[in-house]
Amino acid sequence: MTTRRSFVVGALGSAAFFGSSQSSFAQGVPAGYPADYADLIARAKKEGRVAIYTSTDEAQGQPLVEAFKQAYGIAVDYNGLGTTDVYNRVISEGAAGQVGADVAWTSSMDLQMVLAGKGLLDTYLSPEAAHFPQTSIYKDMVFGTSVEPVAMIYNKNLLKAEWVPKTRADLVKLLQEYGKDLKGKVASFDPEKSGIGFLLAQTDLQNTSSFWDLAKAFGAADGKVYGSSGAMREKVVSGEQIVAFNVIGSYALQWQKESPVVGVSFASDYTSAFQRVASVTKNAPHPAAGRLFLDFMLSEKGQAILADKGVPPLRKGYKGALDAEEIGKLTGGNMKVIPVDEKLAGNMNPKLRSEFFQIWRKAMRGEG
């Protein structure tokens, strides 16, 4: 596999080398990239546009898009969809032979692995790949673009300071002991509605022994479930809910800056973190532009732009806002990053899912 791939790349490389001798050499090729990259840029410019299907909020993604446009003069169709919609759309369009997306960029790591398994994603040897850990790249098809720890958020006016959970164990204890006082006032992700919600619940289940205790106490406290972190923020800020857990931490830090009511806490004994993953699609309408965009996302500049909008970067050696050191400090060094690997596809096992949801629903009804 590897030998064949390197052969193909080598062939492409030499073809591009001979091709580029007559054109103006390597104009706009980022430092450290192979010289034949100018060819990719030229083809991408000829394609003229790139289409992104993503679950990333436009507020986080737009600066990246603007910077890309400025760098290459290529138009970007930014299609903001939910995690399941990104997935469903890539599948249906692939089946119809009318692929619309060049890049699929989503927080549902497991769904992206299924797309890879179904042969809907293309392989690409990104020149940026070397800057990323092995646990972030799967078969040159799925690339982790960020590392995002989950957090607990709470309403500072309504939660007694001594009740603020500092660890996962604190959270379980809080719900078990003070569930009555917090009745109907605790929120979390809905694993039924949200792909990322399910991924986080599975991760907790696999990495902690207290997951079902937490779920039962949550259900007994008449906990409410939501499909997005933003919806939970709204409820906590308004005081409808007092505590929410498994909220996307990078967003939470942003909200803490914006609102004096929001408190953020990362569990120091165990904090899970997911990677927002990106891929180029097979038979993409603008294959070169898609690859160019992926590289741009992974580049030092792209990662810094994302970090600036609260999406922590993954790139090795990155220094700046939300770098590895800062994230490590926040999470007490006990961050469990979900690796981009085949095991994630196991989350799609129907038996595993139906068993999980049976116990989950019982817990939510307070029958645990």
Next chain:
Amino acid sequence: MSAAGGLARRSEGQGYRVAVIAALVLVVMTPVGLILYQSFLDAPFFDKTARMSLEAYDYVLTDPDFWTALGTTALFAVGLVAVAVPLGAMLAFLLSRTDLVGKRWLEPVALVPMFLSSIVLAFGYTVAVGPSGFVSLWMKETFGIKPWSIYSLGGMILIGGLSHVPNVYLYVSSAMRSLPSDLEEAARASGASIWRVSLDVTLPMVLPSLIFAAALNLLLGFETFGIPLVLGDPSGIVVLTTYIYKVNGIFGTPTYHVMAVVAVALILITLPLVYFQRLLLRNSRRYAAVGGKGARATPLRLGPSGQVIAWSLIALWLVVSVALPIGGITVRAFVDAWGEGVRLRDHLTLAHFAHVFDTPSLFRGIINTLLLAVIGGAFAVAIYLAVGLAGHRNKGPSGALLDYMVLLPRALPGIIIGLAFFWVFLFVPFLTPLRPTLVSLFVAYTVVGLSYGLRIIQATLLQVAPELEESSRTTGASPMRTWRDTVIPIIRPGLVGAWSLIMIVFLREYATGVYLMGVGTEVVGTLMVSLLTSGSMDQIAALAFLSILFTALGLGFALRLGARIHD
């Protein structure tokens, strides 16, 4: 008139009918057939591994959650009708048959709840009367109690019912306005009170429109998505539409077959309703009120005490169903935080609007929505009129077929119709270039609005007494000519009313675009749904506020230009 000539003219009308009905069957049955076919497979129909199977039926029918959702849905729909129909009928009577003070400006205001997609409405109520809403907090401070909960089935029914009052109102008032006032005046002259007149004289004459309104609102209740999603779902109150929505997540793969089974279940529930409706209206002649002798309506006088009572009721309804949700949305659109312990004054901002105008997709969404509503709405009404005439005075089997074709899509939630058309535009070769254009949304919207628009047009057509058409035919006019020169001029005010209704329907639609919408075809309603999945509440509030504003401006403009909602 020779026998041969008469035959030729009859066949002219017949040919028209056949052509229209055939086209309608094609447009409606393609998505419905696709859904039916999909329900009998064990995977998405485009998946090569898909086999014929009853697996999906087995899953749904043995799932206790499905039956719970079905029961909750039925309660919700019946409750919604019980709230909306009496209030809507009363409102229609007061605004169209009496001399109520200020009714000219009251009418556009009374339609406002219709401008809002139910997601936004639910959202507005949350900010106003939710557990931390400004009205709730004020109640708590002033009286020490907050006597309601909107996160309950009762709360959902009340909110759903109140938001559907304008639907009933439009149907019923459309019929009421074409009534002559001689019967009501006679009843008044013989000493009946105004309320008695409304119940015993006016109401029976508009019975068909009331039945239509009730039946259609029942169907709407079955497919309401936004209110249960925002108000019920976090607490575990699930209806069929939210059940469909969650099934995908539970399996973790596209479970189009399971979604299709639930859609088929919805069709099976609602078809008998359609049959019942047709039965009630078999003898449509009984309801013809505009006879050969024309009579202009003169409004009934309410008198001072009548004015006061009527105004109090309307004011209460307006506060609850217009001021509260719009107030909630307005507050939310201009602040970045709200609720307990938050001083709104400290959080005022215009940033949400700046963001909407800076973000290309959101800005495009606003433009597209306006195009689709105003221009698309006009085209849709023309199509509905063409269909309406094909079914007009058509008592044969083709008329029955037409009725079912019209109501079939109404039985399906917009999200399912949108999904089916997404498949159609994706897999039918000569249609694929249309998918990234507004045409794809227009087609789906037209099908979704079909029964709404057609019932308005049919209700108006029914008011034209047959003798008018018969006299035209006996003087030698062809059916086409009769329609052009006799029927259409009479119902023209009804057509303008239908246009404004369809415009509103298209403006507020959100579920249909969920699967169809793509880059370049963004619409405001669906953008709000996708923003909800990413949790961008700030932008949702700003978009909601803008869409209310634009609709209000558009309506004001239309009124000024003389295109009144009714004549």
